[in-house]
Amino acid sequence: MLTIENLVxxxxxxxxxxxxxxxxxxxxxxxxxxxxxxxxxxxxxxxLGLDRATSGTALIDGVPFARLRDPLTTVGAVLDGSGAHRxxxxxxxxxxxxxxxxxxxxxxxxxxxxxxxxHAASKxxxxxxxxxxxxxxxxxxxxxxxxxLVLDEPVNGLDPEGIRWIRTFLRERAASGxxxxxxxxxxxxxxxTVDDVVVIDKGVIVADGTLAEVTGAYRTLEDAFFALTTxxxxxx
Ligand SMILES: Nc1ncnc2c1ncn2[C@@H]1O[C@H](COP(=O)(O)OP(=O)(O)OP(=O)(O)O)[C@@H](O)[C@H]1O
Numbered sequence: 001m002l003t004i005e006n007l008v009x010x011x012x013x014x015x016x017x018x019x020x021x022x023x024x025x026x027x028x029x030x031x032x033x034x035x036x037x038x039x040x041x042x043x044x045x046x047x048l049g050l051d052r053a054t055s056g057t058a059l060i061d062g063v064p065f066a067r068l069r070d071p072l073t074t075v076g077a078v079l080d081g082s083g084a085h086r087x088x089x090x091x092x093x094x095x096x097x098x099x100x101x102x103x104x105x106x107x108x109x110x111x112x113x114x115x116x117x118x119h120a121a122s123k124x125x126x127x128x129x130x131x132x133x134x135x136x137x138x139x140x141x142x143x144x145x146x147x148x149l150v151l152d153e154p155v156n157g158l159d160p161e162g163i164r165w166i167r168t169f170l171r172e173r174a175a176s177g178x179x180x181x182x183x184x185x186x187x188x189x190x191x192x193t194v195d196d197v198v199v200i201d202k203g204v205i206v207a208d209g210t211l212a213e214v215t216g217a218y219r220t221l222e223d224a225f226f227a228l229t230t231x232x233x234x235x236x
Contacts, residue, residue, distance in 0.1 A: 153184055
Protein backbone atom coordinates (compact mmCIF):
# COMPACT_ATOMS: atom_id res chain seq x y z
CA MET A 1 0.00 0.00 0.00
CA LEU A 2 1.20 3.50 -0.85
CA THR A 3 -0.11 6.27 1.36
CA ILE A 4 0.38 9.92 0.52
CA GLU A 5 -0.85 12.24 3.26
CA ASN A 6 -0.98 16.04 3.13
CA LEU A 7 2.15 16.18 1.02
CA VAL A 8 3.49 19.68 0.46
CA UNK A 9 6.49 20.51 -1.76
CA UNK A 10 7.72 24.08 -2.17
CA UNK A 11 10.55 25.29 -4.33
CA UNK A 12 11.33 28.87 -3.41
CA UNK A 13 8.04 30.70 -3.55
CA UNK A 14 6.45 28.08 -5.82
CA UNK A 15 4.13 25.52 -4.22
CA UNK A 16 4.48 22.44 -6.41
CA UNK A 17 2.38 20.14 -4.22
CA UNK A 18 -0.28 21.83 -2.12
CA UNK A 19 -0.99 19.17 0.52
CA UNK A 20 -2.03 16.17 -1.56
CA UNK A 21 -3.41 12.89 -0.18
CA UNK A 22 -4.23 9.59 -1.90
CA UNK A 23 -3.61 5.86 -1.69
CA UNK A 24 -2.60 3.09 -4.07
CA UNK A 25 -3.93 -0.24 -2.87
CA UNK A 26 -2.77 -3.85 -3.27
CA UNK A 27 -4.43 -5.82 -6.05
CA UNK A 28 -5.19 -2.67 -8.03
CA UNK A 29 -3.63 -0.59 -10.76
CA UNK A 30 -3.84 3.07 -9.77
CA UNK A 31 -3.40 5.70 -12.48
CA UNK A 32 -1.88 9.00 -11.33
CA UNK A 33 -2.96 11.39 -14.05
CA UNK A 34 -2.26 15.01 -14.76
CA UNK A 35 -1.08 17.41 -17.44
CA UNK A 36 2.62 18.32 -17.85
CA UNK A 37 3.96 20.09 -14.80
CA UNK A 38 1.04 19.05 -12.56
CA UNK A 39 3.35 17.53 -9.94
CA UNK A 40 3.32 13.79 -10.73
CA UNK A 41 7.09 13.29 -10.91
CA UNK A 42 7.60 15.50 -7.86
CA UNK A 43 5.24 13.26 -5.88
CA UNK A 44 6.93 10.06 -7.06
CA UNK A 45 10.39 11.44 -6.30
CA UNK A 46 9.40 12.15 -2.69
CA UNK A 47 7.74 8.72 -2.43
CA LEU A 48 10.93 7.01 -3.63
CA GLY A 49 13.20 8.97 -1.31
CA LEU A 50 14.84 10.97 -4.12
CA ASP A 51 13.58 14.29 -2.83
CA ARG A 52 12.36 15.70 0.46
CA ALA A 53 8.85 16.89 1.19
CA THR A 54 8.35 20.33 2.70
CA SER A 55 5.74 18.69 4.94
CA GLY A 56 3.42 15.70 4.98
CA THR A 57 4.26 12.04 4.38
CA ALA A 58 4.61 9.53 1.56
CA LEU A 59 4.71 6.00 2.98
CA ILE A 60 5.42 2.60 1.46
CA ASP A 61 3.75 -0.13 3.49
CA GLY A 62 3.63 2.32 6.39
CA VAL A 63 7.21 3.59 6.33
CA PRO A 64 9.19 6.18 4.34
CA PHE A 65 11.40 4.73 1.58
CA ALA A 66 14.58 5.43 3.53
CA ARG A 67 13.39 3.18 6.37
CA LEU A 68 12.48 0.17 4.22
CA ARG A 69 14.40 -2.89 5.35
CA ASP A 70 14.43 -4.50 1.96
CA PRO A 71 13.79 -1.79 -0.64
CA LEU A 72 14.28 -3.86 -3.81
CA THR A 73 11.86 -6.60 -2.81
CA THR A 74 9.36 -4.05 -1.53
CA VAL A 75 9.19 -1.48 -4.30
CA GLY A 76 10.39 -1.44 -7.91
CA ALA A 77 10.42 1.89 -9.69
CA VAL A 78 10.93 3.21 -13.18
CA LEU A 79 11.42 6.96 -13.37
CA ASP A 80 13.36 8.43 -16.31
CA GLY A 81 15.79 6.47 -18.46
CA SER A 82 17.08 2.96 -17.99
CA GLY A 83 20.00 4.02 -15.79
CA ALA A 84 22.26 1.69 -17.77
CA HIS A 85 25.72 2.60 -19.01
CA ARG A 86 25.67 2.78 -22.84
CA UNK A 87 28.70 0.53 -23.24
CA UNK A 88 27.21 -2.24 -21.10
CA UNK A 89 24.98 -4.95 -22.45
CA UNK A 90 21.48 -5.30 -21.02
CA UNK A 91 22.48 -8.54 -19.31
CA UNK A 92 25.65 -7.04 -17.81
CA UNK A 93 23.66 -4.09 -16.46
CA UNK A 94 21.14 -6.38 -14.78
CA UNK A 95 23.87 -8.63 -13.36
CA UNK A 96 25.59 -5.61 -11.91
CA UNK A 97 22.39 -4.36 -10.23
CA UNK A 98 21.55 -7.87 -8.98
CA UNK A 99 25.02 -8.31 -7.52
CA UNK A 100 25.05 -4.93 -5.81
CA UNK A 101 21.64 -5.69 -4.27
CA UNK A 102 22.53 -9.23 -3.20
CA UNK A 103 19.92 -10.77 -5.50
CA UNK A 104 20.42 -14.17 -7.15
CA UNK A 105 22.00 -14.05 -10.61
CA UNK A 106 19.26 -16.35 -11.92
CA UNK A 107 16.81 -13.45 -11.63
CA UNK A 108 18.57 -11.73 -14.55
CA UNK A 109 17.46 -14.34 -17.10
CA UNK A 110 13.98 -14.40 -15.60
CA UNK A 111 13.38 -10.64 -15.81
CA UNK A 112 14.85 -10.46 -19.34
CA UNK A 113 12.31 -13.11 -20.34
CA UNK A 114 9.48 -11.30 -18.52
CA UNK A 115 10.04 -8.04 -20.38
CA UNK A 116 10.78 -9.70 -23.74
CA UNK A 117 14.43 -8.61 -24.00
CA UNK A 118 16.16 -12.00 -24.05
CA HIS A 119 17.02 -11.62 -27.73
CA ALA A 120 18.74 -8.26 -27.07
CA ALA A 121 20.45 -9.20 -23.79
CA SER A 122 23.93 -9.28 -25.36
CA LYS A 123 23.54 -5.94 -27.14
CA UNK A 124 25.07 -2.77 -25.73
CA UNK A 125 22.32 -0.61 -24.24
CA UNK A 126 23.60 2.39 -26.24
CA UNK A 127 22.09 0.67 -29.28
CA UNK A 128 18.69 0.07 -27.68
CA UNK A 129 15.59 1.81 -28.99
CA UNK A 130 13.58 3.99 -26.61
CA UNK A 131 11.11 1.14 -26.09
CA UNK A 132 13.89 -1.37 -25.39
CA UNK A 133 15.36 1.06 -22.85
CA UNK A 134 11.96 1.24 -21.13
CA UNK A 135 11.81 -2.55 -21.02
CA UNK A 136 15.32 -2.73 -19.54
CA UNK A 137 14.35 -0.19 -16.87
CA UNK A 138 11.31 -2.30 -16.04
CA UNK A 139 13.44 -5.45 -15.92
CA UNK A 140 15.73 -3.69 -13.42
CA UNK A 141 12.74 -2.72 -11.27
CA UNK A 142 11.53 -6.33 -11.32
CA UNK A 143 14.81 -7.91 -10.19
CA UNK A 144 13.71 -8.06 -6.54
CA UNK A 145 10.20 -9.28 -7.51
CA UNK A 146 8.77 -6.32 -5.56
CA UNK A 147 5.22 -6.29 -4.20
CA UNK A 148 4.84 -2.65 -5.24
CA LEU A 149 5.60 -1.17 -8.65
CA VAL A 150 5.86 2.59 -9.32
CA LEU A 151 6.16 3.67 -12.94
CA ASP A 152 6.48 7.20 -14.26
CA GLU A 153 4.94 7.46 -17.74
CA PRO A 154 5.50 3.77 -18.61
CA VAL A 155 3.78 3.99 -21.98
CA ASN A 156 6.05 6.76 -23.34
CA GLY A 157 8.25 5.50 -26.17
CA LEU A 158 6.49 2.16 -26.56
CA ASP A 159 5.06 1.02 -29.88
CA PRO A 160 1.47 -0.32 -30.02
CA GLU A 161 2.62 -3.88 -29.34
CA GLY A 162 4.67 -2.63 -26.38
CA ILE A 163 1.70 -0.68 -25.01
CA ARG A 164 -0.50 -3.75 -25.24
CA TRP A 165 2.19 -5.83 -23.60
CA ILE A 166 2.68 -3.46 -20.64
CA ARG A 167 -1.07 -3.17 -20.15
CA THR A 168 -1.41 -6.94 -19.85
CA PHE A 169 1.67 -7.15 -17.67
CA LEU A 170 0.43 -4.54 -15.18
CA ARG A 171 -3.02 -6.15 -15.02
CA GLU A 172 -1.37 -9.48 -14.18
CA ARG A 173 0.75 -7.88 -11.45
CA ALA A 174 -2.36 -6.43 -9.84
CA ALA A 175 -4.26 -9.71 -10.26
CA SER A 176 -1.54 -11.43 -8.23
CA GLY A 177 -2.21 -9.03 -5.34
CA UNK A 178 0.55 -6.51 -5.98
CA UNK A 179 0.24 -2.74 -5.88
CA UNK A 180 0.80 -0.82 -9.12
CA UNK A 181 0.99 2.98 -9.35
CA UNK A 182 1.62 4.54 -12.73
CA UNK A 183 1.67 8.14 -13.80
CA UNK A 184 0.60 9.45 -17.18
CA UNK A 185 -0.57 12.49 -19.05
CA UNK A 186 -2.15 10.28 -21.73
CA UNK A 187 -5.68 9.43 -20.72
CA UNK A 188 -6.81 7.23 -23.60
CA UNK A 189 -4.15 4.64 -22.97
CA UNK A 190 -4.91 4.36 -19.30
CA UNK A 191 -8.63 3.74 -19.35
CA UNK A 192 -8.09 0.09 -20.23
CA THR A 193 -5.35 -0.45 -17.66
CA VAL A 194 -6.36 1.17 -14.38
CA ASP A 195 -8.82 0.29 -11.62
CA ASP A 196 -8.45 3.51 -9.67
CA VAL A 197 -7.70 7.02 -10.84
CA VAL A 198 -6.15 9.99 -9.06
CA VAL A 199 -6.11 13.23 -11.06
CA ILE A 200 -3.67 16.00 -10.12
CA ASP A 201 -3.63 19.50 -11.55
CA LYS A 202 -1.35 22.36 -10.47
CA GLY A 203 -0.32 20.48 -7.33
CA VAL A 204 -3.88 19.75 -6.19
CA ILE A 205 -5.83 16.46 -6.35
CA VAL A 206 -8.96 17.20 -8.35
CA ALA A 207 -10.42 13.67 -8.52
CA ASP A 208 -9.83 10.37 -6.72
CA GLY A 209 -11.87 7.19 -7.06
CA THR A 210 -12.50 4.11 -9.13
CA LEU A 211 -12.29 4.46 -12.90
CA ALA A 212 -16.10 4.44 -13.06
CA GLU A 213 -16.42 7.06 -10.32
CA VAL A 214 -13.91 9.44 -11.88
CA THR A 215 -15.23 8.99 -15.40
CA GLY A 216 -18.66 9.60 -13.87
CA ALA A 217 -21.13 11.13 -16.23
CA TYR A 218 -18.52 11.88 -18.88
CA ARG A 219 -18.31 9.83 -22.04
CA THR A 220 -14.70 8.78 -21.47
CA LEU A 221 -11.90 9.17 -18.94
CA GLU A 222 -10.31 11.58 -21.40
CA ASP A 223 -13.39 13.82 -21.37
CA ALA A 224 -13.48 13.70 -17.55
CA PHE A 225 -9.76 14.55 -17.43
CA PHE A 226 -10.07 17.62 -19.64
CA ALA A 227 -13.12 18.83 -17.77
CA LEU A 228 -11.30 18.43 -14.45
CA THR A 229 -7.99 19.95 -15.50
CA THR A 230 -9.04 22.76 -17.81
CA UNK A 231 -12.34 23.70 -16.26
CA UNK A 232 -13.87 22.88 -19.65
CA UNK A 233 -17.29 21.43 -18.83
CA UNK A 234 -17.26 19.18 -21.90
CA UNK A 235 -20.15 16.92 -22.90
CA UNK A 236 -21.84 15.35 -19.88
N1 LIG B 1 14.23 20.58 -9.98
C1 LIG B 1 13.26 21.48 -10.12
N2 LIG B 1 13.48 22.78 -9.87
C2 LIG B 1 12.51 23.71 -9.97
N3 LIG B 1 11.25 23.42 -10.32
C3 LIG B 1 10.94 22.15 -10.59
C4 LIG B 1 11.93 21.10 -10.50
N4 LIG B 1 11.32 19.93 -10.81
C5 LIG B 1 10.04 20.22 -11.09
N5 LIG B 1 9.81 21.55 -10.96
C6 LIG B 1 8.51 22.24 -11.17
O1 LIG B 1 7.55 21.54 -10.41
C7 LIG B 1 6.31 21.50 -11.09
C8 LIG B 1 5.84 20.06 -11.18
O2 LIG B 1 6.72 19.33 -12.01
P1 LIG B 1 6.63 17.75 -12.17
O3 LIG B 1 7.80 17.32 -12.98
O4 LIG B 1 6.42 17.13 -10.85
O5 LIG B 1 5.29 17.59 -13.01
P2 LIG B 1 4.74 16.34 -13.80
O6 LIG B 1 3.28 16.26 -13.48
O7 LIG B 1 5.56 15.14 -13.53
O8 LIG B 1 4.89 16.78 -15.31
P3 LIG B 1 5.34 15.97 -16.62
O9 LIG B 1 4.14 15.24 -17.10
O10 LIG B 1 5.74 17.09 -17.55
O11 LIG B 1 6.49 15.10 -16.24
C9 LIG B 1 6.53 22.18 -12.43
O12 LIG B 1 6.06 23.50 -12.32
C10 LIG B 1 8.02 22.13 -12.60
O13 LIG B 1 8.44 23.24 -13.37
